[in-house]
Amino acid sequence: MDCFLNDNSISDVQSEHSRILWNELEEGEVGPLPPVCSISSAGCSSEANASLRFVRALREGARFTGEQSGTTHKCPVEVVIDNINYENCTLFGRLTICNLYPERKSETTTFFTGEIISEKNPFLTRKWEADFDIDLLHWSKFSVHFKKFETTFNDDNFDYEALLNADAVFMRWKELLVVPRGTTDSEESEICSFSGFYYICMDKESGSIEGYYYQKSANVNDSGYQSLKLDFQPDEFMGVFQIR
Structure with a gap:
């Protein structure tokens, strides 16, 4: 997420747009979400389903805390x-x-959708202005977990069985909107750009998450630019906010 301060009507327009979308999601008035994540049922094998269900941190209501490190x-x-x-x-x-x-x-809360890397959602992004070189640069930051796939992740015959047996789950997270707050700061508010997305790696055993944000305007060679470090909170159970 890339945000900046603004005190003019642009922030009001974005806030109102987010509020309308959020209300529609809550009330079930929106059909399928925008094509950030394909919703076809093909491509995610039953083996993948079973494997993902046993990742303790990859469940509804899972909570993670940590920090995002930027350039400053x-x-x-x-x-x-x-x-x-x-x-x-x-x-x-x-x-x-x-x-x-x-x-x-x-405090800013955003709503995001995610793709779990699988046969259905390959490592190669092919959207959001991310090409092969960008993908390789960012996936390679997860050196411990990604190293075994570094030379084959774009192959037509990539071994997804090996990916299922890996020690990590790879994902892409794409923020869509700011979740409206009950009150609005009348002096200044934040305008957020959602042109980029996060490359995510979750360790299956610990549930810890590492992530790196990419957007075309950012300096992609700066490894410290909006990096995420999150820890799974297994003993804290939160009510799941469900959009139906």
Whole structure:
């Protein structure tokens, strides 16, 4: 997520747009989500479904806390997974980030959808202005888990069975909108750009998450640019906010 401060009517327009979309999602007035995650039932094998269901941190209501590190400072972050579709290898949830700007306290929550890397959602992104070189650059940051796939991840005959047996789950998270708050800061508010997305790696055993944000305008060679480090909170159970 890339946000900046603004005190003019642009922020009001974005806030109103987010509020309308969020209300429609809550009330079930929206059909399938935008084509961030394909919703076809083909491509995610039964073996994949079974394997994913046994990853303790990959479940509805799972909560993660940690921080996002940018080029200037670090911000506390909380992520909650609200829904997982094991058949389609997709999910959605909320990401809350605090104090984006050191000079003031703030809290921004975004709604995101995710793709679980699988035969249905390959490592090669092919959208969001990410090409092969960008994918290789970012997936390679997960050196411990991705190394075994580094030379084959774009092969037509890629071994997805080996991916199922890996020690990590790879994902892409794409933020769609800001979840409206009950009150609005009348002096200044944040405008958020959702042109980019996160490359995500979840360790199956610990549930810890590492992530790197990419957007075309960012300096992709800066490994510290919006990197996520999150820990799974297995003993804290939260009510699952479900959009039906």
